[in-house]
Amino acid sequence: MSARPQPSRRLLLGLAATTPLAASGVLTFGAGTAHAADSAYVMCYFTESTSLGLGTDYGLHLAVSTDSLNWTPLNQNNPLVTPTAGALGLRDPFLMRKQDGTFVVIATDLKGTDWSYNSQYIHVWDSADLRTFTGYRRLKLHDMTTHSWAPEAFWDAGRGQYAVIYSSVDSSGHNVIMVNYTTDFVTASAPQVFFDPGYDVIDGNMAVGVNGYNYLFFKKNQTLVAARSTSLNPGSFTEFSAGVAHGGTEAPTVYKSLTSSTWFLWGDTYTPNGVFYAWQSSNLASGTWTALDQKTYTQPVNSKHCGIATITATEYTNLLAKWGAPAWNRLKSYNYPDRYVRHANYAARVDTYPFDLYTDSQWKLVPGLADGSGVSFQSVNHPTRYLRHYNYALQLDVNDGTSTFAGDATFYRTAGLADSSWASFRSYNNPTRYIRHANYVLRIDPVSTATEQRDATFRVGY
Missing domain, CATH: 2.115.10.20 (Glycosyl hydrolase domain; family 43)
Known part of the structure; x- marks a missing residue:
């Protein structure tokens, strides 16, 4: 002081x-x-x-x-x-x-x-x-x-x-x-x-x-x-x-x-x-x-x-x-480690911490809606909404109970493509595509280059 x-x-x-x-x-x-x-x-x-x-x-x-x-x-x-x-x-x-x-x-x-x-x-x-x-x-x-x-x-x-x-x-x-x-x-x-x-x-x-x-x-x-x-x-x-x-x-x-x-x-x-x-x-x-x-x-x-x-x-x-450990997680970007996955106006992005509301970056990683061996991302501050892809862009939508929504909102966690101690997430219904950020916006894309691998790698923490 x-x-x-x-x-x-x-x-x-x-x-x-x-x-x-x-x-x-x-x-x-x-x-x-x-x-x-x-x-x-x-x-x-x-x-x-x-x-x-x-x-x-x-x-x-x-x-x-x-x-x-x-x-x-x-x-x-x-x-x-x-x-x-x-x-x-x-x-x-x-x-x-x-x-x-x-x-x-x-x-x-x-x-x-x-x-x-x-x-x-x-x-x-x-x-x-x-x-x-x-x-x-x-x-x-x-x-x-x-x-x-x-x-x-x-x-x-x-x-x-x-x-x-x-x-x-x-x-x-x-x-x-x-x-x-x-x-x-x-x-x-x-x-x-x-x-x-x-x-x-x-x-x-x-x-x-x-x-x-x-x-x-x-x-x-x-x-x-x-x-x-x-x-x-x-x-x-x-x-x-x-x-x-x-x-x-x-x-x-x-x-x-x-x-x-x-x-x-x-x-x-x-x-x-x-x-x-x-x-x-x-x-x-x-x-x-x-x-x-x-x-x-x-x-x-x-x-x-x-x-x-x-x-x-x-x-x-x-x-x-x-x-107890938190019931939620935050996801840190690998190549922009001052940024975290969050929703803003229901669009998914990686933004620099801190930001309001900080709860926009808190997620419950629940069993996949389409496959329990996968994972779905449930919003903490909008618990009826999940991250799902739509035209390959990720957004936060209300679960409508359909199989299409469940598939769009389900991902398989894998070893990080840029660092195996981190994590990457492969789409359930577009299995050649992974969650990655592009211009700070989240989407699912095929990943091949080193840059794309870094964009698709996240740390699951608190």
């Missing part, structure tokens, strides 16, 4: 940071300890749609992943818990595994985009397993007439306490990163300035104990940059990286892959229903990052201010069992 209103106010969730594998086989995170058995990831976020209407919710949302790049929203992308005090809403949730193996969630006390609302508090929940959330309370951080934005926490082993960092305006008149120390997230020490480079900074995210350094990532002038220190002492961090951005970018989240030496950096654009962008690096000390192809990652729909932490395979399975 910044000193002036800015649409995204980010929070870093999750695993503040990891060190290399220790001799004990345990990965140590700024947020606590992740067991060597950790093999999956959890993301926390809130949601905002383009119009701040349908799809906007200032509660705690979670998604899970086995690769940290493609995500399954829990509870149908609805909140798992919502604040009951303060502003009655949250932004910038942060999720951390504590030293005892349980979790704590902290978040900005703010609902919506009223940046003039100043809260001295942050929301707090405890959770043993992320399936239940208990002990809801607000933690007071300061007595200043200003905000407490984008809280994050990490374990400071030297102090034997958790450090809660957040963005606030101090006597300098601009946003700095403040810190309070706590053992229980019930009471906290007096605030101190953690990082003040002399200009406005928000959205602090920590990576602790990486080859002798501690890293602080933050937003500076619409860009994600980093500072580092050999200690965790307030005032000890020095900016060192050039930074990355995709337009105006905020809300950095940095974490290390569980299966490789790769570090990932996620950032968020400002606008409601903003877009996440991701970068990778093999060396935090280099301060350099390479943008990931959007084909490789997919954010939960409408998600804002993501943060990512590691969980065990059992926790992953239990979260899906408790909250």
Whole structure:
């Protein structure tokens, strides 16, 4: 969050940071300890749609992943818990595994985009397993007439306490990163300035104990940059990286892959229903990052201010069992991965996300109307309508119950023609033709060239 209103106010969730594998086989995170058995990831976020209407919710949302790049929203992308005090809403949730193996969630006390609302508090929940959330309370951080934005926490082993960092305006008149120390997230020490480079900074995210350094990532002038220190002492961090951005970018989240030496950096654009962008690096000390192809990652729909932490395979399975995977899917274009299959005025297209209504891009992949071994695409927001071809163009029509309609609306899912890990869809009653986009409009065509194969390849996800 910044000193002036800015649409995204980010929070870093999750695993503040990891060190290399220790001799004990345990990965140590700024947020606590992740067991060597950790093999999956959890993301926390809130949601905002383009119009701040349908799809906007200032509660705690979670998604899970086995690769940290493609995500399954829990509870149908609805909140798992919502604040009951303060502003009655949250932004910038942060999720951390504590030293005892349980979790704590902290978040900005703010609902919506009223940046003039100043809260001295942050929301707090405890959770043993992320399936239940208990002990809801607000933690007071300061007595200043200003905000407490984008809280994050990490374990400071030297102090034997958790450090809660957040963005606030101090006597300098601009946003700095403040810190309070706590053992229980019930009471906290007096605030101190953690990082003040002399200009406005928000959205602090920590990576602790990486080859002798501690890293602080933050937003500076619409860009994600980093500072580092050999200690965790307030005032000890020095900016060192050039930074990355995709337009105006905020809300950095940095974490290390569980299966490789790769570090990932996620950032968020400002606008409601903003877009996440991701970068990778093999060396935090280099301060350099390479943008990931959007084909490789997919954010939960409408998600804002993501943060990512590691969980065990059992926790992953239990979260899906408790909250369920979505009953719908979205289809991402292979060669235009910022675009998703949607209907607009009942015509089928691939359009750039985000758009209103976002539900235009949600589909139930049901057994084929003409052949149950195939698939038909039922619209979520027009459930009496299905995608069908008519004169080879795809459109959204009401099922009239005829065999002709059933045939036109049935497709066979195959390995992706351009990438076998993706999907392509062959027409039931025109078996030489596949769904593909041409000038962003969907139709069924014969497919032979490499370009046509890319046009006919989609990722089925959420």
